Amino acid sequence: MQSKGMFIRQSKLSYAFDILNTVIMVLFAFVMLYPFWNQLVISLNEGADTVKGGVYFWPRVWTFDNYVYVFGRSHIFRGAVISVLRVVVGTITCLFCTGLLAYITTIRNFPGRRFMRIVFIITMYFGGGLIPTYLLFSQLGLMETFTVYWLPGLFGAYYMMLIASYMQGLPEGLTESARIDGASEMRIYFSIMIPLCRPVLAAVSVMLIVNHWNSWFDVMLYNSSGNWDTLQVYLRKILLEAEQASKLLSDQKKFEAMKNLTTTSIRAATTMIVSIPVICIYPFFQKYFVGGITIGAVKE
Secondary structure (H helix, E strand, O other), X not given: OHHHHHHHHHHHHHHHHHHHHHHHHHHHHHHHHHHHHXXXXXXXXXXXXXXXXXXXXXXXXXXXXXXXXXXXXXXXXXXXXXXXXXXXXXXXXXXXXXXXXXXXXXXXXOOOHHHHHHHHHHHHHOOOOHHHHHHHHHHOOOOOXXXXXXXXXXXXHHHHHHHHXXXXXXXXXXXXXXXXXXXXXXXXXXXXXXXXXXXXXXXXXXXXXXXXXXXXXXXXXXXXXXXXXXXXXXXXXXXXXXXXXXXXXXXXXXXXXXXXXXXXXXXXXXXXXXHHHHXXXXXXXXXXXXXXXXXXXXXX
């Protein structure tokens, strides 16, 4: 009877813990998702009505004028194409070069692997600075070119450490048997390492996609002419124009075009335009991303 009472007591405690844990996780999910949902609601609500406040969970005055205003601007689709091209080229080249570097640093009979790791780790803590970097890119002829978006990021020390840590956890017999059979290091890398390292490569690719997609400062710094402006730069210009237009009430045409729009509603619309593509891509990489970011968390 005593053991039965203890079992019932433990069952009640376990049930109470499950309820409390569920409530906490629901509240945590709400806190994380609500800001994004609120921005979506504001972007679909009339700007003049949004200023009144009280728009929280559902648009009060539905409108697509915010998105029409943003997509109606010139060169917006050209900037989107450049952004997509930058994401694709930058992600693929960095994955290939950084993954190959990580594989080299895991080869035990390679004498310079530890030195290479130290050199790249130092770059994580010390940099040349903004002005020396700008002068270097200028001397190399990278200014006002698309190459400046992906060439400086071919190798990433942090990504190299992630991929190398994952590779070191793989059975060493796989590469040794391949070398005995006469396979070259490049053949081993492409035929063995890349298929086995899909989780960590997917995790790194998500990070690279987000970094390239959201990057805008280097575009303004190294592309002053605007020939290679990305989507984020165009959206920033639109937001600045909206802020200026809201102040120029004497200009009748701009006032008529902006009378139902506000900086807040346009900012919400630009936030959605930038965020939704990444959110749509993430589910396809989620299972690999979760496995990749936990590298090194459990040691056998």
